[in-house]
Amino acid sequence: MTARILHTSDWHLGRQIGHRRYRRDNEFDAVLNEIIAIAKHFTPDLIVHSGDLFDSWRPSLHDLRRAADTLRLLGRIAPTVVVAGNHDTRAVLNFLEYVLDATGGDTDHRVRFATDSYTGGLLVAEYPTAAREQTIRIGALPYLHPNRFTYDFDDPSTATASFAHQMRHVQADAHRRLAAERGPADILVYAAHLYVEGATVSRSERPISVSEDFAVAAAGLPLVDYGALGHIHKPQSIDSVGFPARYAGSPLQLDFGETHDTKSVVLAEIEPGTDPLIELVPLTTGRRLVNLTGTLDEIAQRASRVSDAWVKAIVDTDRPTTNLSETLAAMLPKATIVDIQERRAGATSPVLDRSAATEEVPSTTDLLHDYLLDRKVTGRRLDHAMAALAQIQAAPDPGEGVTCCEEDLLAAALGGHGLDHVDRTGLLLAAADCSDGSAVAK
Numbered sequence: 001m002t003a004r005i006l007h008t009s010d011w012h013l014g015r016q017i018g019h020r021r022y023r024r025d026n027e028f029d030a031v032l033n034e035i036i037a038i039a040k041h042f043t044p045d046l047i048v049h050s051g052d053l054f055d056s057w058r059p060s061l062h063d064l065r066r067a068a069d070t071l072r073l074l075g076r077i078a079p080t081v082v083v084a085g086n087h088d089t090r091a092v093l094n095f096l097e098y099v100l101d102a103t104g105g106d107t108d109h110r111v112r113f114a115t116d117s118y119t120g121g122l123l124v125a126e127y128p129t130a131a132r133e134q135t136i137r138i139g140a141l142p143y144l145h146p147n148r149f150t151y152d153f154d155d156p157s158t159a160t161a162s163f164a165h166q167m168r169h170v171q172a173d174a175h176r177r178l179a180a181e182r183g184p185a186d187i188l189v190y191a192a193h194l195y196v197e198g199a200t201v202s203r204s205e206r207p208i209s210v211s212e213d214f215a216v217a218a219a220g221l222p223l224v225d226y227g228a229l230g231h232i233h234k235p236q237s238i239d240s241v242g243f244p245a246r247y248a249g250s251p252l253q254l255d256f257g258e259t260h261d262t263k264s265v266v267l268a269e270i271e272p273g274t275d276p277l278i279e280l281v282p283l284t285t286g287r288r289l290v291n292l293t294g295t296l297d298e299i300a301q302r303a304s305r306v307s308d309a310w311v312k313a314i315v316d317t318d319r320p321t322t323n324l325s326e327t328l329a330a331m332l333p334k335a336t337i338v339d340i341q342e343r344r345a346g347a348t349s350p351v352l353d354r355s356a357a358t359e360e361v362p363s364t365t366d367l368l369h370d371y372l373l374d375r376k377v378t379g380r381r382l383d384h385a386m387a388a389l390a391q392i393q394a395a396p397d398p399g400e401g402v403t404c405c406e407e408d409l410l411a412a413a414l415g416g417h418g419l420d421h422v423d424r425t426g427l428l429l430a431a432a433d434c435s436d437g438s439a440v441a442k
Contacts, residue, residue, distance in 0.1 A: 001131040002277075003187040006044040006078070007266035008035055009230035009248035012055040012087065013063040017254075017289075017310055018338030024252065025062070030285035031251045032070045035265055036077075038281050042267050044078045045129040046136050050230030050248060051085025051143060051193030059092060068099050075100070075110035079127050083114045084142035085193040085230055086209055090115040114140030114191070117170065124177050134185045134272070139178035139222070141192040143231065144170065146214075146378065163213060167194070168220040175222030187270050188224035190245075193231045196221065198240065199247065202233040204255035213376070221245060225270050235264050235280065244268070244276050252286040256312045256339075259289045290335070296327065303331040312339040319344065365389060 011032070016023055039047060053067050074080045084093055093113040100111055114123040123140040146163050171192075178188055195201075197215040210232070218240045221227055227245030229238070235249030248266050253259065262282050269277040290306050292299045293314040313328055315321065321342060328337055362370075368389055372382055 001129065001133040002269040002271040003046075003129050003134045003136050004042065004044040005136070005189065005226060005228070005266075005268040005270065006039050006042055006047045007050065007226075007228045007246065007248045007268065008047070008251065009050040009228075010052045010085070010233055010250040011049075011067075012052055012250060012252075012254060013066055014059050015055040015252075015254055020338065022310075022336065022338060024287075025066075027252055027286050028066060031263075031283055032066070034283055034285050035251065036070065036073050038265055038267075039074055039077045043130070044267070046127050046138065046189070047074050047078050047080040048138070048140075048189065048191050048228040049080065049082040050191050050228045051083040052087045052230060053082060053085070053096075054087055054092065057087065057089050057092070064092075064096065064099070068096060068103070071096075071111045072100055072103075080111045081114060081123070081125065081138055081140055081191060082111065083140045083191050083193050083230060086143040086145070086206070088115075088143075114142050117142055117144050122174055122177060134187055135183070136187045136189055137178055137182070138189040138191060139174045139224075141170070141174055141190075141194070143193040164215060164217055164220070167216045171216075171220050171222055175224075178222060178224065185272060187226075187272065188222075189226050189228060190222045190224040191228040191230075192221075194229070195231055196229065196238050196245075199232045199238065200234050200236055202255055202261070203257035204233050204250070205231065207374070225272075226268050226276060228266075233258060234261050235266075237278075244278055246278070251283050253289040256289050256291055259291055296321070299328070300331055306332055307334045309335045311335045311337045312341075313337060314341045314343050317342060317344050364393075 011028070013028055049071075054063060059067075071080060071082065082093070084090065093115050097111070097113050101109075112123065112125065116122065123138075125138055125140075127136045127138070128134070129136065144167065146166075174190065178190065182188065194216050195210045195214055196218050197212075198218060201210045218238055221238075221241050223241075224243060227238070227241065227243065229245055229247045232247045233250040233254055234247065236247050238245040238247070246266050249261065249263060250258075251263050251265075253261060253263065263286065264280040264282050267279040267281060269279075288309040290309045290311050291314070292302060292306070292311055293316075294302075295316050299313065299315065311328075311332055315324060315328075321327070324342060325337070325340055328340060365386070369382075369386060372385055377385065
């Protein structure tokens with residue numbers, strides 16, 4: 001009898017697409033129902049989600065409910081382990097666990113969340129198979145930002161070591177705990193949210209989190225029966241580790257760099273001493289992402305093959321084209337065009353319409369935060385920089401000065417009004433400045 005594992009990952013609930021931030025709620029509902037149907041048919045002994053339930057650290061209530069409803073249904077099919085990804089937070093996942101316990105009667109903790117990575121906090125759990133012939137032992141490692149080595153681990157030497165060196169020690173400890181007192185019928189599973197060197201990335205991951213500075217050596221992965229990996233959105237296997245290790249990938253195409261990706265869930269059947277049987281079940285309910293590049297005539301020839309899809313169009317032209325967005329919309333009546341670029345003489349510029357000009361733009365705080373992260377400013381340095389910006393923004397503008405109460409008093413007197421209602425704060429501040437000699441005639 002084999003142990004049966006369903007592996008999914010990187011749902012990114014709440015993810016939007018395009019500059020106009022189109023929501024994809026219907027697609028998420030459809031693909032999650034598809035995953036539930038696959039799980040019901042496969043009847044796994046364990047379901048693993050290897051991180052990034054949400055796209056935002058502060059998910060909306062709708063996305064929280066969508067996650068809770070789906071995990072509750074999956075938990076009824078089989079025990080489910082969710083690993084915290086770099087888009088998830090411990091607070092949000094702890095709240096989600098509370099919601100499942102309070103509303104679904106999950107007193108047996110059929111859905112568990114791996115949020116801790118510090119020494120002794122790693123989630124290691126055992127789940128017997130349906131036939132009780134094997135036991136699945138899973139060790140689940142959440143996403144580890146380099147700052148966590150300073151805050152979560154006791155060894156001060158880790159603060160100066162490279163990320164790869166730090167992760168090698170963490171994963172070695174995870175393997176020791178996972179393999180301790182392993183029996184002949186035990187199946188070992190390692191679930192983690194990380195970037196393994198050599199993996200093919202998409203453009204939809206945060207660039208800094210898939211840089212070489214954040215890479216983990218493939219040889220450092222624990223030797224187990226199956227590695228359930230998350231973080232990379234392109235489904236793929238890691239073939240250089242000596243055991244089956246896979247990125248399940250995201251269930252929807254998240255970026256136009258993924259237009260050729262077939263999204264799927266992984267079904268693994270594992271028996272001690274034999275090669276596992278791995279099956280990829282395609283997910284088909286999400287809308288396709290389509291790149292259309294060429295002249296208007298060339299795009300028109302391809303447009304008939306594009307139906308219900310998200311489209312990015314790059315139009316080659318010799319001169320500015322009037323009504324370009326309307327022309328493309330007429331060619332693609334069933335598609336949603338999320339980006340148009342007009343490419344001429346080596347220059348590329350986005351085509352904007354009136355509605356796009358009214359869209360909310362990122363705040364100064366968000367721009368500075370992303371800028372600093374791209375330049376690898378993290379931890380306390382990042383906190384200090386953001387705090388300095390907050391202080392600058394909170395300080396009064398020197399150009400505005402204090403309300404001139406003298407003018408208000410004069411206007412009230414000339415108008416024949418009483419003076420009791422006039423704010424004299426500015427007058428008092430000016431008098432104080434004069435009394436200590438700081439005010440100078442200009």
